[in-house]
Amino acid sequence: MDILIYGTINSIALALMALGFALVYGISRIPNFAHGALYVISGFVTWTFLRALHVNYLLSILLAMIIIGAVGALIYQFILIRVRGMAISEIIASYAIGLAILEALRWGGFKGMTYTLPVFVEGSVTLSGIPVDFHRLLVVGIGGAVVAFLWLFTHYTRIGLALRGMAQDERAALMLGIDSDLMAVVAMALGSMLAGLSAVLLLPLGNIVVEAGYNVLILAIAVCIVGGLGSWMGAVLAAFLIGFAQILTVKYLGSHYQMVVALLAIIFTLILRPSGLFGQQKELEERV
Amino acid sequence: MENRQQRKERLDRGIKVRTEGLYGIMSLRELSYLTLPRLVLIVGILILPLVMPSMYWQRVISIVCIYSLLALSFDFLAHFVGLVSLGGAFFIGTGGYLAAILNTSFGLPPVLTIPISTLLGAVICTVLLLPCLPLRGVYFAIVTLMYPLVLTRIIEALNVLGGTDGIMGVASFANRWIEQYFVLVMVLVSMFGLRRLVNLDIGLVFRAVKDNDQAVKASGMNITYYKAIAVFIASAMGCLGGACLVHIYMWSGISQFALDFSILPIAATVIGGAGTLVGPVLGCFILVPISELLRAFGTLRIVFYCLILVGFIVFRSEGIMVYGQRKYHQFERWVEI
Amino acid sequence: MNDQPILEVQEATKSFGGIMAVNRVSLDVRGGEILGIIGPNGSGKTTLINCITGFIRMTSGKVLFRGRNITGKPAHKIADMGITRTFQIMRPYYSLPSYKNLVIPLFSPRARRTGGWRGGGKLGDRDTVGIDILEEIGFERDSFVPYKMASTLPTGYLKRLELARCLALKPEIIFCDEVFSGLSMSEIASMIPLIERLQMDGITLIMIEHRLRELFRVANRVMVLNFGEKVVEGSPEEVMADDKVKEVYFGSEEVEEVMSHA
Numbered sequence: 001m002d003i004l005i006y007g008t009i010n011s012i013a014l015a016l017m018a019l020g021f022a023l024v025y026g027i028s029r030i031p032n033f034a035h036g037a038l039y040v041i042s043g044f045v046t047w048t049f050l051r052a053l054h055v056n057y058l059l060s061i062l063l064a065m066i067i068i069g070a071v072g073a074l075i076y077q078f079i080l081i082r083v084r085g086m087a088i089s090e091i092i093a094s095y096a097i098g099l100a101i102l103e104a105l106r107w108g109g110f111k112g113m114t115y116t117l118p119v120f121v122e123g124s125v126t127l128s129g130i131p132v133d134f135h136r137l138l139v140v141g142i143g144g145a146v147v148a149f150l151w152l153f154t155h156y157t158r159i160g161l162a163l164r165g166m167a168q169d170e171r172a173a174l175m176l177g178i179d180s181d182l183m184a185v186v187a188m189a190l191g192s193m194l195a196g197l198s199a200v201l202l203l204p205l206g207n208i209v210v211e212a213g214y215n216v217l218i219l220a221i222a223v224c225i226v227g228g229l230g231s232w233m234g235a236v237l238a239a240f241l242i243g244f245a246q247i248l249t250v251k252y253l254g255s256h257y258q259m260v261v262a263l264l265a266i267i268f269t270l271i272l273r274p275s276g277l278f279g280q281q282k283e284l285e286e287r288v
Numbered sequence: 289m290e291n292r293q294q295r296k297e298r299l300d301r302g303i304k305v306r307t308e309g310l311y312g313i314m315s316l317r318e319l320s321y322l323t324l325p326r327l328v329l330i331v332g333i334l335i336l337p338l339v340m341p342s343m344y345w346q347r348v349i350s351i352v353c354i355y356s357l358l359a360l361s362f363d364f365l366a367h368f369v370g371l372v373s374l375g376g377a378f379f380i381g382t383g384g385y386l387a388a389i390l391n392t393s394f395g396l397p398p399v400l401t402i403p404i405s406t407l408l409g410a411v412i413c414t415v416l417l418l419p420c421l422p423l424r425g426v427y428f429a430i431v432t433l434m435y436p437l438v439l440t441r442i443i444e445a446l447n448v449l450g451g452t453d454g455i456m457g458v459a460s461f462a463n464r465w466i467e468q469y470f471v472l473v474m475v476l477v478s479m480f481g482l483r484r485l486v487n488l489d490i491g492l493v494f495r496a497v498k499d500n501d502q503a504v505k506a507s508g509m510n511i512t513y514y515k516a517i518a519v520f521i522a523s524a525m526g527c528l529g530g531a532c533l534v535h536i537y538m539w540s541g542i543s544q545f546a547l548d549f550s551i552l553p554i555a556a557t558v559i560g561g562a563g564t565l566v567g568p569v570l571g572c573f574i575l576v577p578i579s580e581l582l583r584a585f586g587t588l589r590i591v592f593y594c595l596i597l598v599g600f601i602v603f604r605s606e607g608i609m610v611y612g613q614r615k616y617h618q619f620e621r622w623v624e625i
Numbered sequence: 626m627n628d629q630p631i632l633e634v635q636e637a638t639k640s641f642g643g644i645m646a647v648n649r650v651s652l653d654v655r656g657g658e659i660l661g662i663i664g665p666n667g668s669g670k671t672t673l674i675n676c677i678t679g680f681i682r683m684t685s686g687k688v689l690f691r692g693r694n695i696t697g698k699p700a701h702k703i704a705d706m707g708i709t710r711t712f713q714i715m716r717p718y719y720s721l722p723s724y725k726n727l728v729i730p731l732f733s734p735r736a737r738r739t740g741g742w743r744g745g746g747k748l749g750d751r752d753t754v755g756i757d758i759l760e761e762i763g764f765e766r767d768s769f770v771p772y773k774m775a776s777t778l779p780t781g782y783l784k785r786l787e788l789a790r791c792l793a794l795k796p797e798i799i800f801c802d803e804v805f806s807g808l809s810m811s812e813i814a815s816m817i818p819l820i821e822r823l824q825m826d827g828i829t830l831i832m833i834e835h836r837l838r839e840l841f842r843v844a845n846r847v848m849v850l851n852f853g854e855k856v857v858e859g860s861p862e863e864v865m866a867d868d869k870v871k872e873v874y875f876g877s878e879e880v881e882e883v884m885s886h887a
Binding site for chain 1: 598
Binding site: 490493503 | 701718794
């Protein structure tokens with residue numbers, strides 16, 4: 001029973017981390033290696049607003065998300081847009097940006113145990129004999145709401161439909177008058193905001209450390225590969241697969257094997273079914 | 289208005305031989321156009337340890353050479369095979385740990401550990417990278433990015449292979465000069481060897497895989513096999529560097545999986561001139577001493593490399609070597625209209 | 626030409642998530658003949674080739690080469706057996722000169738196995754053999770054309786380079802995907818003797834074409850595809866006269882119109 005509860009919590013957390021990456025890759029086909037960096041930086045921005053500037057918590061979160069969205073959009077607009085289409089340069093550029101941000105934070109002294117964000121609601125509740133923090137329940141709730149919101153957004157609003165159109169076929173979308181550059185900026189902003197949201201939801205459960213950035217990047221990539229690069233629903237499903245797998249290994253093997261699960265998941269997926277669960281990259285198996 | 293009266297004219301320097309293959313060489317002067325830069329490079333690199341002021345700087349030269357091996361392998365993989373390797377640290381770490389284990393647990397001297405860990409390390413790296421070779425380029429980048437990060441965490445968490453402390457007490461080279469010159473000679477051999485390799489028939493197959501792998505498949509060749517050969521060569525160079533590093537520092541630890549080793553080769557390649565297989569070495573000679581001078585700033589160095597890297601990529605600067613080659617073969621002058 | 630079909634395709638089917646690109650197409654080809662495949666755009670011709678040559682996995686169906694089942698084998702193995710193809714969208718190896726483009730197929734296991742272009746034994750210098758092949762196929766040997774970068778070649782030469790790439794493997798079957806498209810009349814006039822010579826050398830050709838007049842001059846048999854299904858198969862004259870084919874190309878209402886005025 002505890003596996004079910006912890007598994008669900010872990011899976012929703014992974015899904016939150018991964019959706020931002022999946023969104024950006026699905027739409028502009030650029031792997032956003034700066035995803036982990038955006039995650040950590042939004043944590044620090046929130047912390048700055050909250051502790052150093054003593055702004056209301058909710059307001060800090062909103063401001064942080066807006067800022068992070070803007071940062072993501074700027075990164076795309078000024079750097080990534082110039083290297084679109086050149087596969088080698090795209091990868092190197094986004095990797096370098098992510099690395100620059102993370103290492104700048106590390107140099108700036110943001111390490112150690114002193115930076116934390118408070119949980120939203122104190123206290124815990126007991127479900128079937130297992131104590132669960134309120135905050136973790138909130139994570140599940142908000143996470144589920146985010147997934148539902150994304151689904152509604154991409155199916156019923158103009159911008160959302162435009163994003164889906166671009167993800168499926170960029171040229172056709174261009175012919176319908178959808179500005180692909182603008183949509184890519186929107187996607188990047190949205191992806192960054194999702195990274196920020198997952199940060200403010202998950203960071204209160206631990207400390208804000210730069211290492212978390214790398215961990216988040218690894219987990220997000222693992223989830224997206226297993227679910228199929230470019231498929232959002234696949235990412236959610238894969239998050240549940242990996243989430244439960246991790247909880248099972250924690251219970252039966254020990255907690256330091258968590259990252260191994262992510263690595264093995266990637267390797268197995270690439271060997272057995274390279275396009276992932278719902279991958280739209282069917283070209284990997286069938287190409288002209 | 290005066291600017292319109294003049295126009296820049298670009299002229300060839302009249303060197304008959306600029307591509308591969310020697311045609312009829314007419315004169316000593318043209319021969320020297322070709323051989324002189326290479327001679328200067330070789331002689332310059334070889335006398336470098338002799339002119340260095342102190343032991344500290346001699347060690348810096350060795351480190352430069354190790355980074356050069358990594359940068360050469362990155363350039364080779366990225367611009368001649370089409371695989372972007374974001375994890376040079378993976379190769380260094382594998383070679384380093386293997387050499388350390390062979391030395392401390394099996395008692396083999398450096399003369400043996402280095403060749404064995406080069407070959408064995410290359411085999412291990414190729415096998416670990418095998419799943420992503422049949423797939424598109426971005427998967428290779430992701431997997432090479434991930435391996436150093438995940439391996440670091442595994443070593444830390446499971447506390448194997450010395451855990452966070454690393455493996456101590458690795459033997460060093462027999463002689464200080466051997467230590468210096470071995471890596472230097474290896475770099476020269478690799479550099480000229482790779483330049484030769486990419487013009488051999490098998491090198492052409494690698495370049496074809498980068499250009500159009502469907503056509504290579506349609507010619508009846510297994511792409512995964514050739515990519516694996518290329519990865520083997522590149523990881524052998526990286527593992528060689530790692531083994532030498534471990535014997536120079538007499539210690540092996542998880543810092544070998546550090547990001548320094550992943551990002552500096554990429555920055556060196558982009559700054560030095562991508563695709564030339566000489567540019568990366570040049571880039572290392574520039575970046576590593578700067579990195580040593582900036583050691584006081586800690587990880588800010590990495591930020592520095594990354595920003596320069598992004599600048600070069602975005603503004604599509606061609607790199608020093610490419611610019612230099614272009615200027616060497618052509619010169620510009622103002623002409624009256 | 627002997628009687629046993631060299632290539633048999635049985636009920637090949639390929640669906641892309643609901644769209645049947647190829648719908649239960651069967652064909653067989655005798656050794657040494659030229660089969661033409663025609664049909665309007667989108668009728669699944671290129672998809673059929675991709676399925677047969679292993680670039681795309683078929684949803685169902687079988688492919689037999691000389692009686693051996695080769696269904697589902699990877700593309701490079703099928704090319705290794707002697708079934709080669711050209712690509713509709715021409716892409717040579719841009720960074721290499723034209724004759725070096727041929728070094729790659731000459732490096733393949735099949736070329737190394739079947740021996741040199743001039744017959745028997747080692748290949749020797751692949752550069753020389755490459756230039757020989759280019760000369761056979763129509764590049765002027767003494768000009769600078771074989772030495773130019775492949776990115777600078779005009780279409781006529783590119784198409785021939787594609788064919789040369791197949792020939793370097795000493796194939797038994799060549800699938801020609803629209804070799805005549807994009808060429809001028811004189812270029813086609815010089816390609817046709819080349820095709821006829823290939824047939825005389827014993828190579829089986831399967832040609833997808835839109836230029837029907839030129840195709841009908843060389844083809845022994847023609848097959849018509851429409852919406853992924855085989856409509857008709859027979860000699861060029863039979864196919865030209867068939868009503869169903871006219872319907873495919875002109876639409877049924879027009880045929881009725883024409884018929885009603887006849």
